[in-house]
Amino acid sequence: MSPVPFGARLRAAMDARGPLCVGIDPHASLLADWGLSDDVAGLEAFSRTVVEALADRVAVLKPQSAFFERFGSRGIAVLEETVAAAREAGALVLMDAKRGDIGSTMAAYAATYLDPASPLFSDAVTVSPYLGFxxxxxxxxxxxxxxCGLFALALTSNPEGQEVQHAVRADGRTVAATVLGHLKAANADAASRGELGSYGAVVGATLGDLSSYDLATGGPLLAPGIGAQGATPADLPRVFGDAVRNVVPSVSRGVLRHGPDVAALRAAALGCADEVRTAVDEVRTPVERQGL
Structure with missing residues (x-):
């Protein structure tokens, strides 16, 4: 039997648990805030606590690979354990690795995260399309x-990204619009069946009015920037318009700062998910609200 596509599994998870992705970002300052040492022991305690608190109740967990890689092979071992434990508890795991290369090297990156035989097998991975989609x-x-799924960098919230993403091609389209167009084509089969596609875009929630871009790619839109970066769930309809139904808001510090208390982490995550539900529900039609 063919595996259930990531887009279908993501839609089911968001419907059941709320449209929210929580990052697992064990950077040094956050470990210190939790009273943990900036070493493998602290990394392990942090990751285990986040998984215990959230993996059975949020739709997506997003480990940032770099914060594990900085501890070498022992850090990668913790990442492997974190991914396995989170998936076993029912969360979809989005590996935030932003890989991008060509040929056999890209194939090796793909196998690292998207091959079930790999110890880092995840439900989806972030990728960079800037060597050409x-x-x-x-x-x-x-x-x-x-x-599995992919999330390609398209319209990121960092100011430096504009010099590439907003560059205009000879055909008059921006590079970001070209990336979005490729994703729409990749999702066409799922869209024809009325399903959420598996090929998503990363689009910052802090970017303001994006009505000049076609965000209706048929796939999910990972939206970082909620919380510490200044965006709120109430901003989502203004930024994403009708595409807000496919938005997966991503929050890290806004939830993680409530640790290491498990109950506080859960309350923060569920509260944020409820705020997103409320914001999205405001732009849904009465028929959609009834689940028809």
């Missing part, structure tokens, strides 16, 4: 084969 073909193909 076609360079991501090994990841697109393996994701399709194994029911």
């Amino acid at each position: 076609g360079s991501l073909a090994p990841a697109v193909d393996l994701a399709r084969e194994n029911g």
